[in-house]
Amino acid sequence: MNSVVCIAQVPDTETRIKIGGDGRRIDEAGVKYIVSPYDEYALEEAIRLKEKEGGDVTVLGFGPDRVQQALRESLARGATKAVHVKGESGDADSLGIAKVLAAALRTIPHDLVFFGKQGVGTDNSLVGPMVAELLGYPQINVVTHMETAAGKVTAHREIEGAEEVIEATTPAVITAQKGLNEPRYASLKGIMAAKKVTIDTKSIADLGLADSDVVNQRVTVVSLELPPEKSGGRKIDGGDPAAAAKEIVRYMKEEAKAL
Amino acid sequence: MPSFPGVDYMDIDSLFSEDELMVRQTVRDFVDDEIIPIIEEANREEKFPMHLIPKIAEMGLFGATIKEYDLPGLNNVAYGLIMQELERGDSGLRSFASVQSGLVMYPIYTYGSKEQRDYWIPKLAAGEKIGCFGLTEPDFGSNPGGMRTYARKDGDSWVLNGAKAWITNGSIADVAVVWAKHDGVIRGFLVEKDTPGFSTAYHMGKFSLRASVTSQLFFEDCRIPGENLLPETNGIKYPLGCLSQARYGIAWGALGAAMSVYETARTYAKSRIQFGGQPIASHQLVQNKLAWMITEITKGQLLAVQMGRLKDQGKLKPHHISMGKMNNVNIALECARSARDILGANGISDEYPIIRHMLNLESVKTYEGTHDIHNLIIGEAVTGIPAYNPPMSAKDEREATARREMEAAK
Numbered sequence: 188m189n190s191v192v193c194i195a196q197v198p199d200t201e202t203r204i205k206i207g208g209d210g211r212r213i214d215e216a217g218v219k220y221i222v223s224p225y226d227e228y229a230l231e232e233a234i235r236l237k238e239k240e241g242g243d244v245t246v247l248g249f250g251p252d253r254v255q256q257a258l259r260e261s262l263a264r265g266a267t268k269a270v271h272v273k274g275e276s277g278d279a280d281s282l283g284i285a286k287v288l289a290a291a292l293r294t295i296p297h298d299l300v301f302f303g304k305q306g307v308g309t310d311n312s313l314v315g316p317m318v319a320e321l322l323g324y325p326q327i328n329v330v331t332h333m334e335t336a337a338g339k340v341t342a343h344r345e346i347e348g349a350e351e352v353i354e355a356t357t358p359a360v361i362t363a364q365k366g367l368n369e370p371r372y373a374s375l376k377g378i379m380a381a382k383k384v385t386i387d388t389k390s391i392a393d394l395g396l397a398d399s400d401v402v403n404q405r406v407t408v409v410s411l412e413l414p415p416e417k418s419g420g421r422k423i424d425g426g427d428p429a430a431a432a433k434e435i436v437r438y439m440k441e442e443a444k445a446l
Numbered sequence: 447m448p449s450f451p452g453v454d455y456m457d458i459d460s461l462f463s464e465d466e467l468m469v470r471q472t473v474r475d476f477v478d479d480e481i482i483p484i485i486e487e488a489n490r491e492e493k494f495p496m497h498l499i500p501k502i503a504e505m506g507l508f509g510a511t512i513k514e515y516d517l518p519g520l521n522n523v524a525y526g527l528i529m530q531e532l533e534r535g536d537s538g539l540r541s542f543a544s545v546q547s548g549l550v551m552y553p554i555y556t557y558g559s560k561e562q563r564d565y566w567i568p569k570l571a572a573g574e575k576i577g578c579f580g581l582t583e584p585d586f587g588s589n590p591g592g593m594r595t596y597a598r599k600d601g602d603s604w605v606l607n608g609a610k611a612w613i614t615n616g617s618i619a620d621v622a623v624v625w626a627k628h629d630g631v632i633r634g635f636l637v638e639k640d641t642p643g644f645s646t647a648y649h650m651g652k653f654s655l656r657a658s659v660t661s662q663l664f665f666e667d668c669r670i671p672g673e674n675l676l677p678e679t680n681g682i683k684y685p686l687g688c689l690s691q692a693r694y695g696i697a698w699g700a701l702g703a704a705m706s707v708y709e710t711a712r713t714y715a716k717s718r719i720q721f722g723g724q725p726i727a728s729h730q731l732v733q734n735k736l737a738w739m740i741t742e743i744t745k746g747q748l749l750a751v752q753m754g755r756l757k758d759q760g761k762l763k764p765h766h767i768s769m770g771k772m773n774n775v776n777i778a779l780e781c782a783r784s785a786r787d788i789l790g791a792n793g794i795s796d797e798y799p800i801i802r803h804m805l806n807l808e809s810v811k812t813y814e815g816t817h818d819i820h821n822l823i824i825g826e827a828v829t830g831i832p833a834y835n836p837p838m839s840a841k842d843e844r845e846a847t848a849r850r851e852m853e854a855a856k
């Protein structure tokens with residue numbers, strides 16, 4: 188059983204985002220990047236499959252040089268191979284990214300392709316399903332439990348008030364939801380072993396694509412804005428406690444509409 | 447749980463390789479996710495968090511510098527960064543790892559027979575077995591050479607008699623590395639849990655390292671197989687060799703505790719408002735404390751990195767390690783005291799990590815060679831004059847030693 192896990196590198200969820208000079212992207216200076224948290228569940232599931240059934244786990248990432256760090260971390264956790272497609276993923280929309288990943292996937296033998304259910308930060312939940320369509324694969328999204336058998340994958344997904352069980356033939360695309368498993372920490376041995384793996388680095392051109400296939404396919408970011416600054420909270424005079432309590436309740440009901 | 451941002455005033459990170467930083471990040475995440483949320487309660491309840499042992503083992507933290515037995519074979523800087531992050535969580539946790547790696551796996555790996563290594567190293571690395579290191583005795587701490595635990599050969603076995611005190615992990619250990627005298631020579635023995643004649647008791651009423659087990663070990667005609675002797679050991683330099691390993695790790699570990707209290711105090715000072723609607727961080731007296739802390743932490747980091755690089759080149763001497771242990775523990779304790787002060791009354795509450803680190807560091811200052819003993823080691827290194835014994839003529843000393851030996855034999 189060979190798996191490919193597509194890894195998105197995203198700003199640490201605790202980053203204080205600043206808007207870049209062009210007003211359309213974030214300012215990357217000083218930002219710490221991490222593996223998108225949902226991708227960690229995807230990776231863990233692929234590693235468990237490998238441990239049970241053998242085969243390779245290839246991690247695949249599209250983006251600038253820094254993406255190699257995310258791939259190394261994934262190798263340290265137990266992936267066996269890594270492919271880096273170099274390019275300005277920031278200029279691509281979801282479909283552009285999906286095209287690049289689909290093209291790269293055609294060069295890597297696999298039975299299953301894993302994604303996180305969404306990339307934390309942009310949260311479009313599009314790339315996994317788009318890749319499935321581009322490759323003509325069945326897809327099962329937002330998966331919380333899965334099993335494999337010869338040529339088949341059965342996966343559970345939470346839906347409103349119930350659990351849906353879906354069976355598909357492989358190759359298939361799985362997008363991972365939190366709860367699919369508990370991702371392990373990288374082991375120190377894994378970190379040392381990861382050093383020795385050569386990351387297979389390609390350009391978009393190597394995959395037979397041109398920039399025009401990737402950049403701003405359907406969607407263009409017009410502008411990026413921070414949420415409005417929080418204004419200071421309202422102070423209610425506590426001189427008369429009974430009156431203050433009344434005012435708080437009125438405020439919550441009528442103005443804040445919290446009650 | 448917010449993750450720890452790290453403390454790096456002077457781009458110290460540029461002194462580390464990519465994999466050293468990755469090792470640190472892994473342990474940092476582990477400490478943030480698994481230690482920080484439970485440690486105050488473990489400390490209150492005086493319980494070592496046993497459930498974490500398998501996870502720590504799975505990451506490969508025990509015996510991390512060993513290459514054989516399918517272990518990671520990290521360099522000493524990466525090992526130091528592990529200790530730093532663990533002790534940022536709690537000194538007791540770092541103590542556990544120091545003992546398991548530096549004081550149990552190290553002597554078995556370095557002074558043990560092939561059979562001892564093959565049997566114990568994989569089990570200790572996997573956390574299936576826990577070890578402890580028994581050197582200190584009720585009457586001999588700074589001067590372990592005076593010990594009164596004795597080993598006698600009887601047919602194919604060894605018979606041990608004596609007592610050890612203040613032994614980390616003592617009551618939870620499956621195997622004790624015990625140092626005892628045979629014919630006046632200190633040798634190391636492996637004593638397994640439940641061996642007849644071997645018993646342990648908890649040290650009660652500790653106000654420091656509460657999340658770490660500390661015990662007394664008792665040996666009453668405790669008979670162990672002849673092959674449980676660590677064959678290479680004969681003399682005080684062998685237990686001291688183990689201590690060098692552990693002390694090196696402590697020099698890094700103390701920085702972790704210092705970083706925790708510094709970062710807590712810095713953040714607190716920026717949000718705590720007292721006079722004039724200004725945060726207390728805007729007062730010069732408070733800034734002076736923070737400036738002192740970050741300066742000392744930065745100096746301590748440089749000391750630790752240089753020790754690590756020397757150790758990897760095989761050039762690190764015990765008197766270098768003494769400086770690292772002595773200095774870094776001392777500044778960490780002073781940082782904790784200052785941080786405690788900056789938090790005012792909150793500084794004494796275990797809602798914040800400070801008072802726990804501060805009390806822990808009092809133990810760390812004493813164990814593995816007290817602060818003053820390390821100053822004496824440095825003093826000897828720079829003057830060539832050992833000053834451990836109070837001035838006494840050689841003749842008086844010989845007589846005093848003989849008298850003590852005779853009393854003990856009675």
Ligand SMILES: Cc1cc2nc3c(=O)[nH]c(=O)nc-3n(C[C@H](O)[C@H](O)[C@H](O)COP(=O)(O)OP(=O)(O)OC[C@H]3O[C@@H](n4cnc5c(N)ncnc54)[C@H](O)[C@@H]3O)c2cc1C
Nearest residue numbers: 579580581582587588612613614809813814816818819834
């Ligand atoms: C929590 C904890 C865990 C421990 N774990 C272990 C363990 O796992 N294994 C183990 O073997 N031991 C362990 N120890 C023991 C520790 O190593 C000893 O406490 C330490 O060596 C000091 O010995 P002592 O307590 O007997 O103090 P003493 O040696 O009695 O020292 C008391 C004071 O006298 C000073 N002093 C002593 N000699 C001199 C001198 N020549 N000149 C000037 N000043 C001097 C010391 O610096 C100190 O200030 C642990 C201790 C603690 C507190």
Ligand SMILES: Cc1cc2nc3c(=O)[nH]c(=O)nc-3n(C[C@H](O)[C@H](O)[C@H](O)COP(=O)(O)OP(=O)(O)OC[C@H]3O[C@@H](n4cnc5c(N)ncnc54)[C@H](O)[C@@H]3O)c2cc1C
Nearest residue numbers: 718719720721726729730731732787788789790791792794
């Ligand atoms: C166990 C205990 C019992 C107590 N019992 C009582 C009691 O019975 N009754 C009672 O009323 N209170 C009591 N207190 C409260 C105690 O008096 C306060 O903790 C003390 O006044 C300090 O206030 P704080 O904790 O708010 O610290 P803060 O005032 O927030 O001080 C924090 C830090 O900022 C520094 N700082 C503050 N202002 C300045 C400035 N202008 N310039 C420079 N540095 C500054 C302080 O020196 C300190 O280092 C008790 C406290 C404790 C710990």
